[in-house]
Amino acid sequence: MASANRGPRGQAGDLPFFNISFEGERIMFGANRQGLWGVIFISPWIIGFLAFQLYPLVLSLFYSFTDYSIVRPTRLIGGDNFVKMFTADRDFYPSLRVTFLYTLMAVPARLFCAFCVALLLHQKLKGINVYRTLFYIPSIFGGSIAISILWRFVFMKEGVLNAFLALFRIPAVSWIGDPDTALFTISLLVVWQLGVSMVLYLAGLKQVPHELYEAAKVDGAGKWLILRKITLPYLTPIIFFTLVMQFINAMQEFTAAFVITNGGPMKATYLFGVKIYNDAFINFHMGYASALSWFLFAVMLLLTYLLFRGSGSWVHYEDGGKR
Amino acid sequence: MKKAGGKWLGLALTLAIVLLLGACAGKQNANSQETAPVSSAPAAETKPAEAQPDPVTLRVSWWGTESRHTALLNAIELYAGKYPHVKIEAEYMGFDGYLQKLVTQFAGGTAPDVVFVNSSMFSQIGDFLLDLQPYGELDTSAIPEAVIRDFDYYEGRHLKVAVGGSANTTLINTGFFTRTGLDENIVWTWEKLLEEGERIHREFPDSYLTTGDLDVIDLIFFRPYILQKTNNKWVNDDHTVGFNRELLVEGLTYISNLFTSGTMEPFGEAQAFIGKMEQNPRWLQNNIGILLDVSNAITKYKEANPGSVLKAKPFPEHPGSLQSANPIVSGSGIAVNKETKYKEEAVKFINWFTNDPEAAIVKGVPFGPPVSGVALQALEEAGALDADIVAALNFAGAKPTSAPNVISSNPELGQINKDEIQKIAFGRTTPEKAADEILKQYASKLEELKKQ
Secondary structure (H helix, E strand, O other): OOOOOOOOEOOOEEOOOEEEEEEOOEEEEEEOHHHHHHHHHHHHHHHHHHHHHHHHHHHHHHHOOEOOOOOOOOOEOOOHHHHHHHHOOOOHHHHHHHHHHHHHHHHHHHHHHHHHHHHHHOOOOOOHHHHHHHHHHHHHHOOOHHHHHHHHHHHOOOOHHHHHHHOOOOOOOOOOOOOOOHHHHHHHHHHHOOHHHHHHHHHHHHHOOHHHHHHHHHOOOOHHHHHHHHHHHHHHHHHHHHHHHHHHHHHOOOHHHHHHHOOOOOOOOOOHHHHHHHHHHHOOOHHHHHHHHHHHHHHHHHHHHHHHHHHOOOOEEOOOEEO | OHHHHHHHHHHHHHHHHHHHHHHHHHOOOOOOOOOOOEEOOOOOOOOOHHHOOOOEEEEEEEEOOHHHHHHHHHHHHHHHHHOOOEEEEEEEEOOOOHHHHHHHHHHHOOOOOEEEEEHHHHHHHHHHEOOOOOOOOOOOOOOOHHHHHHHHEEOOEEOOEEOOOEOEEEEEEHHHHHHHOOOOOOOOOHHHHHHHHHHHHHHOOOOEEEOOOHHHHHHHHHHHHHHOOOOOOOEOOOOOEOOOHHHHHHHHHHHHHHHHOOOEOOHHHHHHHOOOHHHOHHHHOOOEEEEEEEHHHHHHHHHHOOOOOEEEEOOOOOOOOOOOOOOOEOOEEEEEEOOOOOHHHHHHHHHHHHHOHHHHHHHOOEOEOOOOHHHHHHHHHHOOOOHHHHHHHHHHHOOOOOOOOOHHHOHHHHHHHHHHHHHHHOOOOOHHHHHHHHHHHHHHHHHHHHHO
């Protein structure tokens, strides 16, 4: 922060771009060269942020109060979009429910599976890095269209999974064609891509002091007790971090539901992201879709805040234990 | 000096990275569906120097499959040979997302000069298209007046020139018919479909008489079943519905019976192939006997199943139906962006595309048999028309019916039908409840659409 001291020759104050100094009653400005160079170097990011993130963000907030449809002149309609959302859109609550269900299924499952795999891979064995790489590979693919199409061919009635189950005389299931199983099936895609969380847990496991394990073993603690009382508490900051990040991602999920099932069957996989897409690009209700997007943002903000508030009781940090 | 030199080097590197990223983002990807090959004129036909018109670049966009892309690119190459001053840049892709892309381009002022569109798109992009009425050089005399009136006009403006006709048809797999003891010459009614479908599935549990994705069930089963009992359109031009509760219940009961009787492949299994029924494994393994679809789709079904003999038959009808509810639709057409700099050249291209006999031969039938009499005659003389596609259109043309209108193809109204059809298919609602829900949703949505 700038601080200018008055006096015959005042001390220079430094701002990011320029200095302020005083000579008697005169205020002198000089360029802060180092700061200026720094700004120049980060300007591509600043320009990108302003043009492709901040500007669209502000514009979408404006559109949420209009009936913007691309093809017709835009009119300000106040809060009508938000009123419609809560009172007249028959897909709003079902879509929200499906999204929450998906999040409650996919996030804990992914956290749990990633943690178990990390525990398994936290061993000094020959070739362990090969296994770590293999488990990480699905994360590299990401939520791509190609993987989603592959998922459809694996889980459809005549797909690979049913062909495998037929070997054990298990009847075929229409995994993505049945409203009761479709949501579970697309959530498996997210669980499959547990590599990033696994790597974070592995890093966290390496940070646990070995002396604690040794002391526990000396005291006769079993593996389960060590896990509960030493390993898990040390990993809670990482668990919390992955929980928050995956929660945010799950609430915004779109690709898998759109490509694999297109929100069906019977809107069983009609995630909020798919609904926003349909309202914006199929029905051309851009203003309404913007309002939906801001609603989703508000919900995620609130729930993330609640997660942070609740974390004090179970997340343990090294600097003094509980926050 | 060293520090300053390092900073300048760093700045230069930063700018280089930014430019590189910008160039990569803008670069045409060779693997992308939307390639833009540029057609350049061969030197064969060049006008004398003093008569050379100004060079013109026309961007033309369309949707379709590979066979359509090839056909239109051939036509463009022919045009470029005749008119060397015109450079045509083709932009093409699959149908998925085509309208969305077009709408975004029109809104952003970057739309192509010439666009292939469908009448159902008029409500979204009609205001961006050029009214062709003032352009006397556009010769539409070879196109039936009814086609121009019903499919090329919107809100009093002539917005496109129809390029082909299609109609719903019954496509049978003759091998399946032989195997299951069906007579190829059955005159199909809706009830006959149920009767034979139930028998076939009982005798051949892995087989189904027919299948369909959600769009097909709504547009080609449900709506025609109901409309054949009326003289109406699905939604009238005054935004009133062309059906009543009783008809809806009948139609939804029929849809339910299609699944409960085993006539139609289970709903969940067919939905993996929405818009791609030709990829359905049961169809490819000849365990589906009939497809109800538009005549233009016959080509893709034949290409996907080359080992089978497929034939077009008349579309199912109720005995004594009031209309066939199977009009010959000339929904696809070619239009001009009203903001184009080259209006005259664009109209000239459309005129040539529609009426030139040589163009007709070269492009074939990418949008179904052409509606222009000139083009149709040229193709018939060259023996270039698929007999089944022609048969399908002849069957459809045999009985009069009301032409579809734009409001009936509104996607939000269609979604209302599809939501209830899904619930019926999964047995989660009754026809009566579904009918009530459709009427309620239609009332609300039509009110909203009226205000727009």
